[in-house]
Amino acid sequence: xxxxxxxxxxxxxxxxxxxxxxxxxxxxxxxxxxxxxxxxxxxxxxxxxxxxxxxxxxxxxxxxxxxxxxxxxxxxxxxxxxxxxxxxxxxxxxxxxxxxxxxxxxxxxxxxxxxxxxxxxxxxxxxxxxxxxxxxxxxxxxxxxxxxxxxxxxxxxxxxxxxxxxxxxxxxxxxxxxxxxxxxxxxxxxxxxxxxxxxxxxxxxxxxxxxxxxxxxxxxxxxxxxxxxxxxxxxxxxxxxxxxxxxxxxxxxxxxxxxxxxxxxxxxxxxxxxxxxxxxxxxxxxxxxxxxxxxxxxxxxxxxxxxxxxxxxxxxxxxxxxxxxxxxxxxxxxxxxxxxxxxxxxxxxxxxxxxxxxxxxxxxxxxxxxxxxx
Numbered sequence: 001x002x003x004x005x006x007x008x009x010x011x012x013x014x015x016x017x018x019x020x021x022x023x024x025x026x027x028x029x030x031x032x033x034x035x036x037x038x039x040x041x042x043x044x045x046x047x048x049x050x051x052x053x054x055x056x057x058x059x060x061x062x063x064x065x066x067x068x069x070x071x072x073x074x075x076x077x078x079x080x081x082x083x084x085x086x087x088x089x090x091x092x093x094x095x096x097x098x099x100x101x102x103x104x105x106x107x108x109x110x111x112x113x114x115x116x117x118x119x120x121x122x123x124x125x126x127x128x129x130x131x132x133x134x135x136x137x138x139x140x141x142x143x144x145x146x147x148x149x150x151x152x153x154x155x156x157x158x159x160x161x162x163x164x165x166x167x168x169x170x171x172x173x174x175x176x177x178x179x180x181x182x183x184x185x186x187x188x189x190x191x192x193x194x195x196x197x198x199x200x201x202x203x204x205x206x207x208x209x210x211x212x213x214x215x216x217x218x219x220x221x222x223x224x225x226x227x228x229x230x231x232x233x234x235x236x237x238x239x240x241x242x243x244x245x246x247x248x249x250x251x252x253x254x255x256x257x258x259x260x261x262x263x264x265x266x267x268x269x270x271x272x273x274x275x276x277x278x279x280x281x282x283x284x285x286x287x288x289x290x291x292x293x294x295x296x297x298x299x300x301x302x303x304x305x306x307x308x309x310x311x312x313x314x315x316x317x318x319x320x321x322x323x324x325x326x327x328x329x330x331x332x333x334x335x336x337x338x339x340x341x342x343x344x345x346x347x348x349x350x351x352x353x354x355x356x357x358x359x360x361x362x363x364x365x366x367x368x369x370x371x372x373x374x
Contacts, residue, residue, distance in 0.1 A: 002349050004028060004029050004030065005026065005027070005028050005029075006026070006027045006092050006093070006345045006348075007024070007025075007026050007089070007090060007091050007092050008024075008025055008026075008027065008091065008092060008093050008094070008095055008341040008342070008344055008345055009022055009023065009024050009025070009080060009083070009084070009089075009091055009093075009094045009095070009341060010022070010023045010025060010095050010097075010334075010336075010337035010338055010339065010340040010341030010342070010343075010344070011023075011076065011080060011094065011095065011096040011097060011337060011340065012097045012334075012336045012337040012340055013054075013097060013098065013099040013114075014172045014173045014194075014336070015100060015172070015173030015174060015194075015195050015251075015252055016172060016173040016194040016195055016198050016216075016305065017046060017051050017054060017055060017198075018043060018045070018046075018305065019043040019044050019045040019046050020043065020044040020046070020076065020079055021041070021042075021043050021333075021334055021336070021337040022041065022042055022043075022044065022079070022080065022083050022337060023038055023040075023041040023330075023334040023337035023338050023341060024038075024039050024040040024041065024083075024087065024089055024091070025037065025038050025039060025338055025341045025342070026039060027341070027342060027345050033152070034152050034153055034342075036153055036338065036342070038328075038330050038331060038334060038338050040087050040089075041330055041333065041334040041337065041338075042083070043333070044079050044083075050075070053068060053071075054072075054099055054101075057101045057113070058101060058102065058252070058253075065101070065113070068113060069113040069114065069115050070115050070118055072098075072099060072113050072114045072115070073113075073114045073115030073116065073117070073118030073119050074115075074118045074119075074121075074122075076096065076114050076118075076119050077118055077119035077120070077121060077122035077123060078122055080094055080096075080119065080122065080123060081122045081123055084123075091123075091125045092125060092126070093125055093126040093127070093128060093344050093345070093348060094119070094123060094125060094126070094127050094128070094344070095127075095128045095129075095340050095341045095342075095343060095344025095345070095347075095368075096114055096116070096119060096127065096128065096129045096340070097112060097129075097131065097336070097340050098112030098113055098114035098129055098130070099112060099113050099114060100112050100251065100252070101113055102251070102253070103142070103143070103249065103250075103251030103252070103253070104251070104253060105136050105140065105141045105142050105143075105249065108136055108137065109136070110132045110133065110136045110142045110143075112129075112130065112131075112132060114129060116128075116129035116130065116369055116371040117371055119371070120371035120372060120373040120374070121373075121374065122373075123373035123374070124373045124374055125373050126344075126348065126370055126371070126372060126373065127370070127371040127372075127373060128343075128344035128347050128348070128368040128369065128370050128371075129368065129369055129371070130367070130368060130369040131145055131340070131343055131347075131353070131354070131367040131368050132145065132367065133367065133369075134354070134365045134366070134367040134368075135354045135359050135361045135365055135367055138356075138361035138362045138363060138365055139360065139361055139362050140247070140354070140356065140359030140360050140361025140362075140365075141247045141248065141249040141359045141360055141361075142249070142359060143176075143189065143249035143359065144176045144178070144187050144188065144189065144249065144358060144359075145339075145340075145343060145353070145354055145367070146168075146170065146176070146178065146187070146335075146336060146339050147168075147178035147185045147187035147355055147358050148185075148339075148342075148343070148346070148352065148353055148354065148355055149338070149339030149342050149343065150168040150178045150185070150187070150339075151178070151180075151185050151355075152342070153338075153339070153342060154168055154301065155168075155180070164299075165299045165300060165301040165325055166179055166180070166292075166298035166299055166300065166322070167179045167289060167292075167298065167299070167300035167301070167322060168300075168301050168303075169285065169300055169301065169302045169303070170302075170303050170304040170335060170336065171193050171194065171281075171302060171303070171304040171305065171306025171307055171309075171312070172193060172194060172304040172305060172306070172336065173192070173193065173194050173195040173198075174189050174190075174191070174192055174193055174195060174250050175189070175190045175191050175192070175193040175281060175284070175285060175304075175306070176188065176189045176190060177190055177285070177288060177289075178358070179292065181292070184355075184357045185355055185357060185358060186246060186357065186358065187246075187355075187358040188246035188247055188248050188249065188358070189248060189249045189250040190281075190284050190285055190288055191242070191250070191280065191281055191284040191285075192250060192254075192255050192259055192281075193281055193304075193306050194216070194304070194305050194306055195252070195255050196255065196259060196260075196263070196277050197216065197217055197223075197274060197277060197278070197306075197309070197312075198215060198216050198217075199260070199263075200217075200263070200270050200273050200274050200277065201214060201215060201216055201217050201222065201270070201274070202214075202215040202216070216305070217274055217309065217311075219308070219309065219310045219311070220274075220278065220309040220310050220311025220312050220313075220314075221311070222270070222271045222274050223271065223274035223275045223277075223278045223309070223311045223312070224275070224310075224311040225271050225275075226268075226269065226270075226271030226272040226273070226274050226275030226276070227271075227272050227275060228272075228275055228276055228279055229266065229268050229272050229273070229275075229276045231266075232262070232263075232266045232268055232272075232273065232276045233276050233279055233280055233283075235262045235266075236259070236262055236276070236277065236280040237280060237283065237284070239258050239259070241254065241258070242284060242287075246358075246360075247358060247359050247360035249359075263277075275311075278309070278311055278312045278315050279315055281306075281312060281315075281316075282312065282315035282316045282318065282319045282320075283319060285316055285319070285320065286316070286319035286320045286321075289320045289321065289322055290319075290320065290321050295320075295321040295322050296321040296322065297322075298322045298323070299322060299323045299324075299325050300320065300322045300323070300324050300325065301324075301325050301327050302316070302324060302325075302327065302332075303327055303331055303332045303333075303335040303336075304332070304335065304336070305333075307327070307332045308332070343367075343368065344368060346366070347366055347367065347368035347370065348370070350366055351366065352364040352365065352366060353365075353366055353367055353368070354366070354367045
């Protein structure tokens with residue numbers, strides 16, 4: 001399917017379990033470059049039941065996980081079709097990340113649930129899913145996938161809502177970054193972000209039991225009222241992951257096995273822990289950014305839920321030498337859904353949508369399984 005204009009829906013579900021992000025986008029290929037319009041976007045919040053099912057999926061039996069894969073595909077297909085009907089959309093394709101349950105690329109394993117056939121049964125357009133598998137099969141991390149979008153949409157787009165930027169930082173469940181280096185794109189996961197912050201807010205510290213609302217630190221107010229704990233900060237900065245060179249990526253397993261025990265062992269109050277984790281995130285980001293040549297002359301775009309955390313952003317601005325650009329609010333919230341829509345377009349054009357320089361795979365590749373809707 002090679003043409004100049006594509007109307008696509010990108011669907012993203014992140015590790016922070018905020019909900020299902022849907023973004024209706026139009027992509028136009030003209031004069032050798034891509035432009036985009038993010039036209040309509042919304043988040044379908046997960047019910048408590050869906051949050052619990054997804055949160056505890058790592059502990060399911062094979063049969064139970066297979067059933068969840070099917071159920072989540074049907075749920076996603078229904079939500080996508082309702083989105084299309086609600087806004088009376090004409091769509092060429094739907095591009096779906098799925099929800100990550102396991103990500104262990106060193107074992108050649110990555111699993112994003114959401115049965116593509118189940119989704120396609122509700123839709124009359126093409127459905128593209130399973131973007132990470134090919135890269136992992138080729139020895140790559142299967143992550144991050146966003147950098148090809150950063151390169152083609154944000155650093156070279158003519159209608160982008162922001163000036164050309166050097167660093168693209170996304171603060172989702174995990175903080176990741178992409179930037180040009182030696183004529184090619186470099187990108188990797190930096191550290192956990194909202195995955196840790198949301199855990200601290202929504203759970204009783206040290207007990208791991210679900211608490212009452214709120215489920216996230218709005219504007220970073222709780223963190224701002226806390227006090228930095230130098231001992232915990234030093235511990236959070238010590239894991240071997242931070243000493244590794246890219247390519248590298250993080251998943252919930254790393255958070256659960258390495259990061260979470262440090263939080264649980266701390267005697268900090270929740271607000272002090274939030275304050276300290278924000279400082280840890282800012283320090284790790286600045287370590288990456290400030291190490292780049294002429295960092296003080298460069299610009300950074302920040303997206304994802306963490307971009308709305310005013311305390312976290314104040315710490316990032318404090319530590320980073322670069323200038324931080326204001327982003328379009330829709331792009332802040334739905335950048336990953338936007339880029340997954342774009343990855344689906346590249347898949348249909350049989351063009352590279354995953355960069356070996358980023359993931360460590362043996363070659364650039366075209367990821368994604370295509371299902372035909374009715």
